[in-house]
Amino acid sequence: MGKIEMNEKVEIVNGVEVINGEGFQLSSLDKVIASARANSVWPLPFATSCCGIEYMATMASNYDLARFGMERMSFSPRQADLLIVAGTISKKLGPILKQVYEQMAEPRWVLSVGACANTGGIFDTYSVLQGIDRIIPVDVYVPGCPPRPEQIIDGVMNIHKLVNHESLRRRNSPEYKELMKSYNIEVNG
Amino acid sequence: MAKQELTNEGVLEQLKAQFGEAIVDASTPYDLLTVEVSTDKMHEVILWVKESASLKIDFLTNLGGVHYPDDKGREFAVVYHLHSLVNNFRLRLKAFLPLENLEINSIVDIYVGANWMERETYDFFGIIFKNHPNLRRILNEDSMDYFPMRKEYHLEDATREDKDDRYFGR
Numbered sequence: 001m002g003k004i005e006m007n008e009k010v011e012i013v014n015g016v017e018v019i020n021g022e023g024f025q026l027s028s029l030d031k032v033i034a035s036a037r038a039n040s041v042w043p044l045p046f047a048t049s050c051c052g053i054e055y056m057a058t059m060a061s062n063y064d065l066a067r068f069g070m071e072r073m074s075f076s077p078r079q080a081d082l083l084i085v086a087g088t089i090s091k092k093l094g095p096i097l098k099q100v101y102e103q104m105a106e107p108r109w110v111l112s113v114g115a116c117a118n119t120g121g122i123f124d125t126y127s128v129l130q131g132i133d134r135i136i137p138v139d140v141y142v143p144g145c146p147p148r149p150e151q152i153i154d155g156v157m158n159i160h161k162l163v164n165h166e167s168l169r170r171r172n173s174p175e176y177k178e179l180m181k182s183y184n185i186e187v188n189g
Numbered sequence: 190m191a192k193q194e195l196t197n198e199g200v201l202e203q204l205k206a207q208f209g210e211a212i213v214d215a216s217t218p219y220d221l222l223t224v225e226v227s228t229d230k231m232h233e234v235i236l237w238v239k240e241s242a243s244l245k246i247d248f249l250t251n252l253g254g255v256h257y258p259d260d261k262g263r264e265f266a267v268v269y270h271l272h273s274l275v276n277n278f279r280l281r282l283k284a285f286l287p288l289e290n291l292e293i294n295s296i297v298d299i300y301v302g303a304n305w306m307e308r309e310t311y312d313f314f315g316i317i318f319k320n321h322p323n324l325r326r327i328l329n330e331d332s333m334d335y336f337p338m339r340k341e342y343h344l345e346d347a348t349r350e351d352k353d354d355r356y357f358g359r
Contacts, residue, residue: 091330094330125345126342126344127329
């Protein structure tokens with residue numbers, strides 16, 4: 001490059017040049033909606049024991065689940081997208097958990113956190129439900145007793161992957177209806 | 190004059206003088222006076238030790254059941270832990286029940302706090318408390334059809350299919 005002489009005229013551009021008019025982008029509706037959903041998942045924490053404490057740590061500033069568009073806890077199932085079951089579910093609590101799931105609007109996902117929610121864990125006993133997948137369908141299982149916040153975040157990332165790749169028509173598919181039927185859960189429409 | 194403190198011997202003597210034959214047996218494990226009372230007199234004894242001016246054993250600490258499957262005719266026990274807050278004296282009362290007739294009088298009319306304790310004892314052992322205002326399961330699901338703390342039942346969940354004994358060293 002040549003040396004700029006002090007007495008040479010320099011042209012200064014007034015800001016970035018802009019092409020006026022409305023812009024557009026091409027994509028498929030599926031992908032746009034899936035991306036919107038995945039980046040604003042509203043979780044409903046159903047926390048009953050020590051996994052719930054780890055989940056609280058996951059939400060708090062150190063691990064900060066809000067980074068992934070999950071700022072807003074929904075304590076009403078009607079506005080929630082993701083049911084996070086963290087902790088031991090006794091058989092007596094089972095119908096209540098199922099009712100919470102049924103109150104959620106489609107599309108809905110379920111994250112099972114910890115050994116107890118997955119399989120009953122150490123509580124191999126008459127009073128504890130041996131895994132929540134006996135009463136509601138589960139999308140992602142997070143192992144651990146209790147799992148560390150990193151593991152819970154990993155589970156959430158896997159939920160995001162599912163949400164990002166889910167077809168808009170999945171919830172109307174015969175497979176999905178069959179799945180719901182196998183759990184005795186009514187689907188609308 | 191210093192106030193007369195309650196002693197295990199003194200309380201047992203008073204109970205024997207008042208109830209005679211109804212006091213079946215007595216012992217003092219770990220220095221805690223434990224009295225076996227005949228089942229039909231239990232309600233009366235608890236009411237009396239509460240209202241007696243000399244004892245004032247007027248606080249129900251705990252109430253629970255025990256299962257002794259090998260003890261024929263005395264398979265079940267109901268245990269009452271009582272405490273005198275005024276005299277700082279503790280008393281344990283036991284009543285034994287045969288498997289064929291698991292009925293004992295409720296003490297909800299004496300201690301309202303016994304309500305849930307008796308429901309719990311019913312829930313886990315199937316002991317019927319007569320005159321209880323609302324004797325139904327409290328901790329287990331209503332659809333449960335057995336009493337899980339009886340020793341004939343396994344602790345493990347019987348509905349599991351995924352458990353292979355090989356993985357558990359059995």
